[in-house]
Amino acid sequence: MNSGKRLGVGFIGSGFITRFHIQSWVGVRDADIRGIWSPNLEHAQETAALARGLRVGDARAYDSIEQMVSAPEIDCIWLCGPNHKRVENMEEIAHVLKSGMGQLVGVACEKPLARNVAEARRMLDLARESGLLHGYLEDQLFSPGVARGREIVWARGARLTGRPYLARAAEEHSGPHMPWFWRGELAGGGVLNDMMCHSVEVGRYMLTEPGKPRGSVRPTKVSAQIASLKWSRPEYARLLSNMMGSEVDYRNRPSEDFARATFDYVDDQGNLLIVEATTSWSYVGAGLRLSMELLGPEYSLSMNSLDSGLKLFFSRRVSGEAGEDLVEKQNAEQGLMPVVGDEAAEYGYENENRYFVRCFLDGKQPEENFEAGLEVTELLMTAYMSAEQGRVIEFRPDGLESYLPEVAKPSRA
Numbered sequence: 362m363n364s365g366k367r368l369g370v371g372f373i374g375s376g377f378i379t380r381f382h383i384q385s386w387v388g389v390r391d392a393d394i395r396g397i398w399s400p401n402l403e404h405a406q407e408t409a410a411l412a413r414g415l416r417v418g419d420a421r422a423y424d425s426i427e428q429m430v431s432a433p434e435i436d437c438i439w440l441c442g443p444n445h446k447r448v449e450n451m452e453e454i455a456h457v458l459k460s461g462m463g464q465l466v467g468v469a470c471e472k473p474l475a476r477n478v479a480e481a482r483r484m485l486d487l488a489r490e491s492g493l494l495h496g497y498l499e500d501q502l503f504s505p506g507v508a509r510g511r512e513i514v515w516a517r518g519a520r521l522t523g524r525p526y527l528a529r530a531a532e533e534h535s536g537p538h539m540p541w542f543w544r545g546e547l548a549g550g551g552v553l554n555d556m557m558c559h560s561v562e563v564g565r566y567m568l569t570e571p572g573k574p575r576g577s578v579r580p581t582k583v584s585a586q587i588a589s590l591k592w593s594r595p596e597y598a599r600l601l602s603n604m605m606g607s608e609v610d611y612r613n614r615p616s617e618d619f620a621r622a623t624f625d626y627v628d629d630q631g632n633l634l635i636v637e638a639t640t641s642w643s644y645v646g647a648g649l650r651l652s653m654e655l656l657g658p659e660y661s662l663s664m665n666s667l668d669s670g671l672k673l674f675f676s677r678r679v680s681g682e683a684g685e686d687l688v689e690k691q692n693a694e695q696g697l698m699p700v701v702g703d704e705a706a707e708y709g710y711e712n713e714n715r716y717f718v719r720c721f722l723d724g725k726q727p728e729e730n731f732e733a734g735l736e737v738t739e740l741l742m743t744a745y746m747s748a749e750q751g752r753v754i755e756f757r758p759d760g761l762e763s764y765l766p767e768v769a770k771p772s773r774a
């Protein structure tokens with residue numbers, strides 16, 4: 362990439378997460394959003410207009426991935442389509458580049474990198490074969506609280522009294538907004554694949570000494586449990602089908618709405634470290650709750666995204682439309698409600714995008730890359746195996762490459 366050049370970014374997908382990225386872009390330098398593609402041209406046009414309105418780039422909607430990837434103003438792609446289109450989207454990018462069109466330097470992909478290990482490995486192979494720098498978009502690593510807390514814990518507590526040994530992380534809300542998330546064969550599973558990908562990676566990150574490579578802590582064992590606690594109850598299964606359409610049938614084809622797992626690691630001194638992760642689509646609180654703890658011999662860290670500085674109170678006379686204007690996945694508009702002031706920054710999107718833009722501009726391979734995304738997928742698939750077999754599984758188990766969780770098998774569809 363030429364020095365002094367600004368990076369032109371194209372988005373594949375124009376849904377919920379793309380809008381979050383675009384809002385975060387006001388805090389990103391040296392890169393402009395120049396393109397949006399999604400199968401629905403009108404949605405792509407609306408999203409491009411959002412980017413132009415926020416003055417984060419002279420974005421336009423493209424008719425095809427081929428057209429966007431081969432446009433001279435596009436230098437890198439943010440992959441934000443649904444999970445079941447990941448590999449197809451990446452294959453198309455690779456195909457365009459192979460035909461000699463386009464000048465991409467990098468691709469950044471939303472979590473999860475793929476639905477299973479075979480697909481995640483295919484994503485990595487395609488990025489490598491195409492000569493692209495690759496980034497795995499795990500926003501929680503870039504949340505200001507996580508970044509700052511980790512820095513202080515390691516510089517002070519760990520340096521003086523010993524490394525941290527236990528990380529707890531949880532992501533919980535009341536359920537996803539689109540039908541494909543609820544269909545195991547499309548999403549690659551239920552909440553374990555959808556949200557534990559965050560918790561396992563942020564836990565591993567907190568336990569890794571800053572400056573040391575990811576391989577300095579190595580996963581050794583996985584123990585997990587999955588369950589459908591709420592959404593397969595008859596009244597909720599009916600409600601879900603009414604909201605999402607009859608293809609979502611949690612009475613007969615549920616994927617899990619709750620999961621918990623422990624991941625054992627060892628560090629380069631042989632010390633045991635544990636990541637304890639829990640996640641659910643069956644949590645009804647004010648809205649999305651991200652919580653995290655890090656424990657060491659003489660210290661601890663804790664954070665909870667709903668403990669925000671700003672709270673609003675609305676009396677019972679304030680009865681308006683349901684919305685998502687206070688917090689992501691909001692469940693109420695009355696009573697005492699927390700408000701997350703700048704969600705795109707607090708959840709990490711702003712720092713994340715700044716980091717990946719800088720890597721691509723400098724021609725540097727991001728540390729959080731498709732290899733990291735592949736390892737996360739391997740850990741999640743091992744967690745499904747453990748839950749299905751009801752036992753602790755040594756990492757990496759045989760058969761992982763071709764393994765599909767029961768809840769993700771197309772034959773159930």
Ligand SMILES: NC(=O)c1ccc[n+]([C@@H]2O[C@H](COP(=O)([O-])OP(=O)(O)OC[C@H]3O[C@@H](n4cnc5c(N)ncnc54)[C@H](O)[C@@H]3O)[C@@H](O)[C@H]2O)c1
Pocket residue numbers: 373374375376377378379399400401404441442443444446450471472473498500539555
């Ligand atoms: N980092 C996070 O916390 C976070 C949060 C939400 C979603 N995500 C991830 O982002 C991705 C998108 O999620 P979302 O919530 O925006 O979903 P969504 O359903 O709201 O949006 C998906 C978008 O993809 C488009 N699309 C449809 N078919 C496509 C195709 N063939 N190729 C490319 N795009 C296609 C749709 O038109 C839509 O614009 C998912 O992989 C999801 O796991 C990450």
